[in-house]
Amino acid sequence: MSRVTVRRPVLRVRQAVPAHRIDSLAAEEPLEIRVGGEPLTVTMRTPGDDFDLAAGFLVSEGTVAAPADIVAIRYCAGATREGLNTYNVVDVTLAPGVAAPRARNFYTTSSCGVCGKASLEAVRTVARWDVRDDPVELSLETVAALPDRLRAAQRVFDRTGGLHAAGLFTAAGEPLCVREDVGRHNAVDKLLGWALRTGRLPLRSAVLMVSGRASFELVQKAVMGGVPVLAAVSAPSSLAVELAAERGLTLIGFLRGESMNVYTCDQRLNVTPGGGNGSSAARPAG
Template identity: 80%
Template sequence: MSRVAAKRRVLKVKDAARLRTVDSLAAEEPLEIRLDGVPLTVTMRTPGDDFDLAAGFLVSEGAVSAPGDLAAIRYCAGATADGGNTYNVLDVRLAPGVPRPEPRNFYTTSSCGVCGKASLEAVRTVARWSAAGDPVTLRQPVVAGLPDRLRAAQRVFDRTGGLHAAGLFTAEGEPLCVREDVGRHNAVDKLLGWALREGRLPLRGCVLMVSGRASFELVQKAVMGGVPVLAAVSAPSSLAAELAAEEGLTLIGFLRGTSMNVYTGEHRLRAPDVTPSAGTGSAGARSPG
């Protein structure tokens, strides 16, 4: 099967020093997703967890919401010179009675998950679940620790330095699933597909942590998965914050160390417990005379 990383000879330069060595690059290959034998879309992705990617893509599109919506997922025969399989074509079979979504007549790059959408209204897919009523609360130190926990689970990033990551965590900061991909939207789709196939949708009480910025399409995917909290190490876009506010999603950006910006849904973030300093009397108490 396709590799998640590839070797390439490079010339490494630092000041006057030059060294010929071998570097590891994150793999990027096309994946064609077919639905009941009919081409639906092509996305550029890092091979691996392809079944989850296809299932998560259909969750994001609002086509499926439960494991029973999928009858089967299988690789189609590829066209390699030796007659082997490229593992770059998947066919998803929907269960009887599940409506087919309209084909998307474009390919998705590794940097954009909603390119080609005709209008903003078309992107705002009607979600099956609302995050607004999710009562989950998070302790601030738990949220602050999520980037390190996500980074610790990035196995391929250690070899290539070129992959995005997305992780699902409990409200206590325990990891449920982590996925990597050259496309940040693909990493999130792989998580949603895992959750669908495991029967975990909607993802009540969970936090979605991403290694990059919080773009509109990532907020939309979080909403489609019923995730109440999305945290990112970088900035959100204005449209991402707008959608998060409309859908009742808690959106956290610039999560670095102990600092963060909470753009929406701040009611879910609990401040750290403050322990009074030694010798400090309770409020309203008189000092000894």
């Protein structure tokens, strides 16, 4: 199997003192996703949880929504001269009657989750579940604790400092699943794939916490998984806020301790100690 980290020699300089040492780097390798033997897309990812990544990608594309939609996922033989498996190609067999998605025009980089889409309207995938009516309510204390709980589960980040993380949490702040990857959209797809393969979709009353910014594609993926709340430690984009408002998703940015900005659907956040929905107060400064 491919490695999650790679060790390389570096020259480390601290307070003008140089020293040679071995450093751990986050691995980044291409993964080709095929459906029924036909190439669909190539994404740059950190090896590991590849079957979840492939399944989650298909959830994000609106292709699958239940475990029964996928018959099998398997690794294909690699392209080495020795005939060894590189574990960089996976093939998904869909159930009869499940239409395969159209192949993308470009490969997907570790920083882009919607590369190859022909237009903005094509990106606005029709979601199977409506999160507008999800009644989940979160306490300020629960939301404030999410970044630390996510960070505590980032095992590979501790060695490399070079991975994004995404975690699914209950409304009480208990972790359901955490995934890491060089691409933040890959980390989320791995979560959606895990949820699909364990029969947890839609992810009602769940919170998606991400370690970076809240981009359009992450809001889109949350909606596609039926997640009503997305929280990020950094800023959202304008298009992310627009889509969140349109789909009824609660979008929280700049989440750092008890400081945060609630950009959409703030009625789900209870900021009043001892009760009340506190929606009128849920607009902290950025």
